[in-house]
Amino acid sequence: MSEEQMKEVFRRxxxxxxxxxxxxALDQCFPxxxxxxxxxxxxxxxxxxxxxxxxxxxxxxxxxxxxxVVMDGDKLWARMTARGTHQGPxxxxxxxxxxxxxxxxDVCRFEEGKIxxxxxxxxRFAQMHQLGLLPQARQAAA
Numbered sequence: 001m002s003e004e005q006m007k008e009v010f011r012r013x014x015x016x017x018x019x020x021x022x023x024x025a026l027d028q029c030f031p032x033x034x035x036x037x038x039x040x041x042x043x044x045x046x047x048x049x050x051x052x053x054x055x056x057x058x059x060x061x062x063x064x065x066x067x068x069v070v071m072d073g074d075k076l077w078a079r080m081t082a083r084g085t086h087q088g089p090x091x092x093x094x095x096x097x098x099x100x101x102x103x104x105x106d107v108c109r110f111e112e113g114k115i116x117x118x119x120x121x122x123x124r125f126a127q128m129h130q131l132g133l134l135p136q137a138r139q140a141a142a
Contacts, residue, residue, distance in 0.1 A: 001113045003071040009115060010076055010108060011066060019063045021056045023049045031114045038120035048118075058095075059084030064104065074111065080104045082122060086131050093133055100130040 009029050016025040026049060034045045041051050056062055062084040070077045085099045102123040109117040128134050 001110065005113065006071065006076055006110050007069055009110070009113065010069070010078060010106075013115065014064050014066055014078075014080065018052060018055075021052070023052060029115055031111075031116060034115065035117045037117060041120075058086060058088045058090040060087055061085050074109055076106075076108045076110065078106045078108075080106065082127075090131075090133070096131050096133070098131045100127045102127045102130070 012025055013029050016022045017029075026045065030045045030048075032045065034048070036043045036048055041047060062082070065081045065083075066078055067081055068079040080103070081101060082104050083099065083101045086096045088095055103126075104120065104122040106121075107119040108115045125134075
């Protein structure tokens, strides 16, 4: 598989799966043996789909934009911008109505044209801060 074909598989996962919520599109991009390594996510394709459904329930307007992609052999590194508005429950917290814009870094390993492993690093701290979901620091008395 060429680098351009691997980039196209990744683009499909991001644009169709995450940004549009078309989870059926993921079946052509991952084998049944797919392994997820991102902290806090289930390690399987079905777990990934469940996580995307939960994300889209919390952020119905979720959109990821691919900013940069670098290939090295069977691995793809990507930097993306994720945006959304908190309109549904998130980690047991009610919607805030606030929007976020964060950076996401992904690494994917490919075999036979499909993503077999994924590692992700979304800036969750910045997301929680922008949504007002972090505890506020107490001001020191003067």
